[in-house]
Amino acid sequence: MNNRYELNKNLAQMLKGGVIMDVTTAEQARIAQEAGACAVMALERIPADIRSAGGVSRMSDPKMIKSIQAAVSIPVMAKVRIGHFAEAQILEAIEIDYIDESEVLSPADDTYHIDKTGFSVPFVCGAKDLGEALRRISEGAAMIRTKGEPGTGDVVQAVRHMRLINQQIRTIQNTRADELYQVAKDLQVPYELVQLVNETGKLPVVNFAAGGIATPADAALMMQLGAEGVFVGSGIFKSGNPAKRAQAIVKAVTNYNDAKLLAELSEDLGEAMVGINEQEIALLMAQRGI
Amino acid sequence: MAITIGVLAVQGAFSEHITTLKQLGVHCIEIRKPADLASHPLDGLVLPGGESTVIGKLLQELALFEPLKDLIEADLPVLGTCAGLILLAGQIAEDNTIHFGTMNMVARRNAYGRQLGSFQTEAEFDAGGKIPMVFIRAPYIESVGVDVNILARVDNHIVAARQGNMIVTSFHPELTADLTVHQYFLNLVQQKAKTCIA
Numbered sequence: 001m002n003n004r005y006e007l008n009k010n011l012a013q014m015l016k017g018g019v020i021m022d023v024t025t026a027e028q029a030r031i032a033q034e035a036g037a038c039a040v041m042a043l044e045r046i047p048a049d050i051r052s053a054g055g056v057s058r059m060s061d062p063k064m065i066k067s068i069q070a071a072v073s074i075p076v077m078a079k080v081r082i083g084h085f086a087e088a089q090i091l092e093a094i095e096i097d098y099i100d101e102s103e104v105l106s107p108a109d110d111t112y113h114i115d116k117t118g119f120s121v122p123f124v125c126g127a128k129d130l131g132e133a134l135r136r137i138s139e140g141a142a143m144i145r146t147k148g149e150p151g152t153g154d155v156v157q158a159v160r161h162m163r164l165i166n167q168q169i170r171t172i173q174n175t176r177a178d179e180l181y182q183v184a185k186d187l188q189v190p191y192e193l194v195q196l197v198n199e200t201g202k203l204p205v206v207n208f209a210a211g212g213i214a215t216p217a218d219a220a221l222m223m224q225l226g227a228e229g230v231f232v233g234s235g236i237f238k239s240g241n242p243a244k245r246a247q248a249i250v251k252a253v254t255n256y257n258d259a260k261l262l263a264e265l266s267e268d269l270g271e272a273m274v275g276i277n278e279q280e281i282a283l284l285m286a287q288r289g290i
Numbered sequence: 291m292a293i294t295i296g297v298l299a300v301q302g303a304f305s306e307h308i309t310t311l312k313q314l315g316v317h318c319i320e321i322r323k324p325a326d327l328a329s330h331p332l333d334g335l336v337l338p339g340g341e342s343t344v345i346g347k348l349l350q351e352l353a354l355f356e357p358l359k360d361l362i363e364a365d366l367p368v369l370g371t372c373a374g375l376i377l378l379a380g381q382i383a384e385d386n387t388i389h390f391g392t393m394n395m396v397a398r399r400n401a402y403g404r405q406l407g408s409f410q411t412e413a414e415f416d417a418g419g420k421i422p423m424v425f426i427r428a429p430y431i432e433s434v435g436v437d438v439n440i441l442a443r444v445d446n447h448i449v450a451a452r453q454g455n456m457i458v459t460s461f462h463p464e465l466t467a468d469l470t471v472h473q474y475f476l477n478l479v480q481q482k483a484k485t486c487i488a
Contacts, residue, residue, distance in 0.1 A: 007408045010426050010465050014339050014372075017301040036348065038301060038341040073399060074341050075427065097405040097427070120406055247351075254300045254348055255322055 008122030008142035011075070011097070012206035015039055015143075015229055019219070019250050020208070022046050022233040025064075026071035032236070035246035039075040039098070041231070042068040047104050047151030048234035048273065051283065056106045059087040062094050069094075077124070082289050083109025085118075092121045098143070099123045101136075103288035104150045104233075113289065116140030126210065128161045128286055130168035131187035134197070135290075137205055138190050144203055146227075147286040148211015151234045153275025155212045155221065157286055162209055162225045173201045211286070214239070214272050216252035216265045223256035240270030293479055296321045296332040298358070300348040302340015302373060306464035310472050311336070324353050327361075334367040334479040337374030339426065339462050342399065345373055346389045355389075362392050365455045367482050369475040375458040376429055383432055393456050394435030401430040401447070401460075415450060416441045421470045423449065423461035430460050455482070 018038025023029040029040050044060040045053065059080050069076045075097035080087035082101055087108075091099050101114055103126050116123040117140035126147035127133035133144045146165070148158030168187075172194060175183060180198055184191040196204050209222035210231035219230050230253055232246075239245045248265040255261045295311055297304050299320035308318045319330055335358070337345075349355040362368055362378075370378045377389040379397035402408065408427055412420045423444065431448035434440065442450035442459070450459040450471075457478065463471035 003410055007410060007424065007426065008405070010424060010462065011405055011408065013303045013306065013465070014341070014426055016303060016305070016340075017299070018341060018344055033343060036344045038344050069404075074343060075405065092406075095404045095406050122405060250344070251348070251351060254352070258323070261323075 004120055005117075005140065005142060009205050011122060012124070012143035015075070015208075016206055017254060018229045019246070019253050020077065020229070020231045021236055021246060022231075023068060024237070026067045028237055028242075029068045029071045029076075031243050032246060033072045033074050035243050036250035037074060037246065038229070039077055040068065040072060041077045041079065041100065041233070043079055046234045046237060047285075048153075048238050049151075050104060051151040051281070058105060059084070059090065062090060065091070065096065066094060079105055080114070081105040081108040083107060083112050083114060085114045088114055088119060088123075092119055096121055101125050101141075103147055103285045107288050111290075113139050124208075126286075126289065127165065129164050130172075130197075131189055132289070133165055133203060133207070134187060134189035134193045137203070138193060141205065143206050143208070145208040145210040145231055148209070148213070149281075150211045150285050152212050152277075152281065153214040153235060153238075153273040154277055155214070155218045158209050158211045158213060158222060159225065161211075161286075162222060162227060165203075165207070166226050169197055169201060169203070172197045213249075214275065215269075216248045216262055219249045219252045220256040220262050223253055229253060235273055238273035240272075245269050245272075292317050293333045293476065293483070294319060294330050295334045295336060295479070296327065297336045298338060298345070298354075298374075300352065300354070301344045302338045303462070303464060304336075304338040304340075306462075307336050307338050307371075310464050310469065314469060314472055314476060316476065321354065321358075322352070324357055327354075327357055332361070332366060333483055334369070334475065335361060337368065337370040337377050338464070339372035339374065342373035342376040342389070346377060346387070349377075349389070359390050359392070362390055362456070365482070367455045367475065367479045368457065369472070370456065370458040371462055371464065372426065372428055372460060375431070375460055378456055378458055379431075393451075393453050393458065394438055395451060395453075396432040397429050397460075398432050399429050400427050402428055411444055413442055413444045413449070415470055416474060418470065421463075421468045422466045423459075424465045425449075425461050428460045431458075
């Protein structure tokens with residue numbers, strides 16, 4: 001692995017224990033930074049609105065992303081469609097800090113993900129299981145997040161994905177060395193990555209929770225399940241009091257084991273985003289990407 | 291006598307510092323709230339890398355700011371890396387924010403630009419030979435007061451310094467296998483511990 005990839009994994013390490021918030025304007029970005037976000041995700045529409053608007057959802061206008069870069073000092077991330085390497089080239093040209101190759105946008109390629117090793121800027125990718133996580137890492141992803149189900153305010157899928165990834169890691173840790181070759185074939189991933197998971201008992205990159213996190217309790221749940229930080233998309237700016245909710249989620253991620261503090265943080269936050277159950281939605285974004 | 295180091299654990303790369311310090315046989319405590327400070331007397335404090343805006347804010351909101359500032363001012367040895375350097379800086383260039391502000395220097399945040407400006411290099415540390423240095427959206431020190439010793443420079447910018455009980459680096463010693471900076475910090479911790487007993 002080259003030096004640039006190491007530096008890109010290192011930036012994700014600096015984000016650990018933090019909250020990355022979706023923002024659509026420079027003003028929201030300032031509110032997020034002020035509330036304690038460790039990075040912001042710049043996008044034109046938050047997932048809940050993408051979901052209700054329908055149609056094809058694409059990379060955001062670079063002008064809008066640049067206005068957010070100018071407004072805050074924390075890292076700025078932005079999304080590209082799965083497989084859309086030209087959108088990624090554009091984001092690299094405006095010196096984005098992290099690219100999210102995201103199932104939230106409409107996929108541009110139903111077979112191939114972006115060859116992320118060809119880029120200098122880092123990528124974060126979503127995963128539902130360990131096979132997906134390791135495939136993205138072999139393509140050059142420097143950070144992983146659960147897919148969850150974006151724009152729903154329903155945490156059930158993020159929980160399912162985080163539990164599954166960690167169960168699969170524990171299984172591999174307890175697998176005999178001569179059986180790891182078959183595990184690699186079953187998961188459709190390089191043997192070397194399986195061997196690494198067997199030795200270390202964790203992913204070789206930082207792993208955040210994402211998709212459906214709406215409350216301090218949701219954030220604490222994901223941290224206790226092994227997430228190293230959280231993404232909050234629609235949950236903040238679709239709620240009654242975004243600044244207060246954002247601050248509460250930031251503190252919940254730091255003190256995820258302190259139930260007394262979590263109780264205080266959960267008080268009087270105003271209305272949470274309404275949310276939709278996974279059974280009620282026609283489009284499962286988590287199914288996008290392979 | 292086992293040494294106990296408190297590692298500020300509100301956000302960022304604190305677990306990497308703990309892993310490194312454990313290799314050096316040190317007992318570490320994660321500091322997340324004031325009660326953690328009361329659990330065991332500390333021989334030293336690490337302020338890790340992360341986002342300084344986040345860490346600075348959480349210090350205030352979790353009521354850690356005053357007790358930690360008191361400890362630093364009472365001469366507790368401190369190692370601040372990257373965001374930790376920003377927390378200790380007496381002044382931040384083009385920014386009115388001051389956190390602990392205990393160290394006589396002017397620091398510049400994100401001095402090398404965005405993530406594309408992050409880099410790794412090797413340079414002399416405290417005239418003791420070259421060590422690997424990883425810079426991630428790093429700051430550097432623009433200028434220091436007369437009471438501050440410069441420990442390392444890269445491309446004519448100050449990237450490590452010491453003033454009394456405070457050691458700062460704009461790079462991340464916790465991200466490489468090299469133990470030089472942590473050992474340098476522990477030497478200071480041991481010196482102070484001896485003076486206290488005497």
